[in-house]
Amino acid sequence: MSVGTRERILKAAKEEFSRRGYYRTQISHIVERAGVARGTFYLYFKGKEELFKELLLKTVSELRELIKPVELSRDPKEQVRENLERILRYALENEELARIVLFRACEPELSGPVREFLNSIVKLTEDSLKKGIKMGLLKEHDPHAVARAVVGAVKETVAGLIEEGGDPKELSEKLLSFSVGGLWRD
Amino acid sequence: MSVGTRERILKAAKEEFSRRGYYRTQISHIVERAGVARGTFYLYFKGKEELFKELLLKTVSELRELIKPVELSRDPKEQVRENLERILRYALENEELARIVLFRACEPELSGPVREFLNSIVKLTEDSLKKGIKMGLLKEHDPHAVARAVVGAVKETVAGLIEEGGDPKELSEKLLSFSVGGLWRD
Amino acid sequence: MSVGTRERILKAAKEEFSRRGYYRTQISHIVERAGVARGTFYLYFKGKEELFKELLLKTVSELRELIKPVELSRDPKEQVRENLERILRYALENEELARIVLFRACEPELSGPVREFLNSIVKLTEDSLKKGIKMGLLKEHDPHAVARAVVGAVKETVAGLIEEGGDPKELSEKLLSFSVGGLWRD
Amino acid sequence: MSVGTRERILKAAKEEFSRRGYYRTQISHIVERAGVARGTFYLYFKGKEELFKELLLKTVSELRELIKPVELSRDPKEQVRENLERILRYALENEELARIVLFRACEPELSGPVREFLNSIVKLTEDSLKKGIKMGLLKEHDPHAVARAVVGAVKETVAGLIEEGGDPKELSEKLLSFSVGGLWRD
DNA sequence: AATGAATGAGTGTTCATTCAT
DNA sequence: TATGAATGAACACTCATTCAT
Known part of the structure; x- marks a missing residue:
């Protein structure tokens, strides 16, 4: 794969956090935008x-x-x-x-x-x-x-x-x- | 009472919000600091x-x-x-x-x-x-x-x-x- | 007074209960309609x-x-x-x-x-x-x-x-x- | 699993609602009877x-x-x-x-x-x-x-x-x- | 490495009732 | 008798995190 899963999540997180702020951003927003499953998020971030x-x-x-x-x-x-x-x-x-x-x-x-x-x-x-x-x-x-x-x-x-x-x-x-x-x- | 309940709540809210921010501040923080019951908060604020x-x-x-x-x-x-x-x-x-x-x-x-x-x-x-x-x-x-x-x-x-x-x-x-x-x- | 407080409350309660049902009817609905204070309600009803x-x-x-x-x-x-x-x-x-x-x-x-x-x-x-x-x-x-x-x-x-x-x-x-x-x- | 979670919740809800009525039935009654966690309820019903x-x-x-x-x-x-x-x-x-x-x-x-x-x-x-x-x-x-x-x-x-x-x-x-x-x- | 169903602690809000005046 | 400010238990719903597959 040309772009790693971790990078996909990071990119999605940047977009969501910058739009919604920390508290309004939910993990589900990030993983949906990144196109990965919820559990995958926790493989890359604590x-x-x-x-x-x-x-x-x-x-x-x-x-x-x-x-x-x-x-x-x-x-x-x-x-x-x-x-x-x-x-x-x-x-x-x-x-x-x-x-x-x-x-x-x-x-x-x-x-x-x-x-x-x-x-x-x-x-x-x-x-x-x-x-x-x-x-x-x-x-x-x-x-x-x-x-x-x-x-x-x-x-x-x-x-x-x-x-x-x-x-x-x-x-x-x-x-x-x-x-x-x-x-x-x- | 020398100082109104509403003012007590407002004062407590200012203190809590300024210390913790909006999302980390809970209603219970505010009412405890104000020394009023939970329900009292909603008599004065929506x-x-x-x-x-x-x-x-x-x-x-x-x-x-x-x-x-x-x-x-x-x-x-x-x-x-x-x-x-x-x-x-x-x-x-x-x-x-x-x-x-x-x-x-x-x-x-x-x-x-x-x-x-x-x-x-x-x-x-x-x-x-x-x-x-x-x-x-x-x-x-x-x-x-x-x-x-x-x-x-x-x-x-x-x-x-x-x-x-x-x-x-x-x-x-x-x-x-x-x-x-x-x-x-x- | 020509009509007693108790009757006023009863009348208001009938109207509210019949419109809203038991659970959607609040004591505040009844006392407001009856034109009495909250506490008065409990003088007449348990x-x-x-x-x-x-x-x-x-x-x-x-x-x-x-x-x-x-x-x-x-x-x-x-x-x-x-x-x-x-x-x-x-x-x-x-x-x-x-x-x-x-x-x-x-x-x-x-x-x-x-x-x-x-x-x-x-x-x-x-x-x-x-x-x-x-x-x-x-x-x-x-x-x-x-x-x-x-x-x-x-x-x-x-x-x-x-x-x-x-x-x-x-x-x-x-x-x-x-x-x-x-x-x-x- | 032989029977889906959604069906388990539906069954429990029918039982609780029919026994207690809408307002007396709490989500906790339903989820306890269904044997699922509180949050699971909201995965299947709004x-x-x-x-x-x-x-x-x-x-x-x-x-x-x-x-x-x-x-x-x-x-x-x-x-x-x-x-x-x-x-x-x-x-x-x-x-x-x-x-x-x-x-x-x-x-x-x-x-x-x-x-x-x-x-x-x-x-x-x-x-x-x-x-x-x-x-x-x-x-x-x-x-x-x-x-x-x-x-x-x-x-x-x-x-x-x-x-x-x-x-x-x-x-x-x-x-x-x-x-x-x-x-x-x- | 990846999934997504399941979890449960946490929180804002409601409202019947009380009680000092 | 009457008031209405104050109470606090109760409850629906959320969402970060986990874990069996």
Whole structure:
């Protein structure tokens, strides 16, 4: 068989979870969509919760790999923009996973990996901001508060991309331009 | 009785929903916390879903009232900052409601009012940006993309305030300063 | 007050039970229709079941009183017809009670009084038939089987009167004529 | 397995419904009697009400098939008697179903199919009576009133057969003889 | 590896009844 | 007498999981 049973179930689960959320998605929805029997599901996954967490962990780990550390040898703004673009592109190409991470992981017991990921991104951003400030490149903002704001701006941009479509490259440029230059003309 | 039964149930429900989310919260959790009998719950609320929606609708409607339109007679930046401060203060004083709206309203059937609210705020922001651009006050950004980014920044700042604490006034200033002036020194 | 609270409740209960049946009728239906508070109901009745049984017992006892023993000094057929007419008239004037007894007393624990009443009427009819046979007035039918048939014919005629209306006197004549003379012309 | 799960549940349901009536019968009664788990019930039936209605519909449809139209080529009385016998025999062989239809289908929302069936039988009887009158075989009775009476007599005879036992053939003869010839000797 | 019938703990909701006022 | 807020036992139905085949 060209595509394994496990992959069929994973694909079906992504679709169902992203449409219905964790609690409204039933095992029967998943196995029907995957075209396998109920029992087969439990040959590949310990249960519904484990499967959901696996999807979350896989996604945040892939997202993490998309974020490359900024090197001093190249323009840092461009590198940040590339990171943004990669994330936006990933969300566009993995819409269901992005939807699950952004909108469907809200019960406390399930959202742990996502919250950790976001916190680590906030931390990463904060450290970069601190570095930029120290190097004199950035204004003297409160790095933590601004890091949260920036991460929030990115999250919402990703959400917008998923809901309304758009071009990852352009959006990354707009987001960067706003973050870097602010709104005010003067 | 100094405090009504309905209020006791509402308070307990806010606490439970904000801690456990909609699906993990059972009626028995709510009535036990409220110190009333199971049947009493149904004297005041049609059911679990209705109660949850009531909490969501009440919150977004209160949030909406906190946002005052910007008047031309005063400094617009200060008015925007006041709006931000009011929202942050509300979230701090109504932590449970804020947590429910931000983190616990994610199942598609329940999150409708919240999504509508956020979309309306994005629209409002977008219109303000357009006006500011037309008046020459703001740079020529894509108003829609930037509006999403700004709303995302606010959302995440609210989330940070709830999770880590902070001062609404200071945070509103930091948020405004970042949005207005951007990160870059030059 | 011209009409007592107890009577108001009884009246409301008759209406509700006859429309909805025992299980679909709730105490709240009865007290709302009666215009009294929930608690008041329990000042006058021990509970829902007791009230229902009271209605049944009252009705069958009133029905019983309508059936006069046949005297030898007058035409027996006319006396039977008068009994029938009285029963039909009672059903027409007490439609709700009749409906309850005929259609709404079907759960085993509730229908006891009605079944006993019907059995006693079958017995009464049977005895009359036996007497009539002994006196040479009636054909030599199986008295028990025929008594059931006759009682069934009366029951269904009462039901028809309630559902479709009609004149008690005429119906009693038709019923008697059928029972006495049968269908066959020859 | 020699007998299917669905049949086991149906059998148990017939027994419980016929003994306790619709509302007093709990799903737990049915599944315990059937020897299956609670959830198994819902694999085969949508719910308690649907199952009850299925039993009613099945029974009235089977009863309907037992009633053969009277042909002109044979003695009409004998054909009517055969119809009666078939119905009585069915009731005897399907005591639980007969008991449900006769005694347990009394709540307005549930009794619809039974009422329709009885009305159609009254109509059928009425039409036959009219034909008989037109052909000069029967006396000039009010066909509708007499049809109700006849159907009532049959119903009660069925009830008596179930409660007290008896021979379908003999009972059909007695019932016919009473209906055809009446009670009066002269 | 795959099936799908069977399981049973869990949960939202109802409604007759009580009791403090 | 009358009230009506409060009670809590009861019940239908769901659905993740198991297991014999």
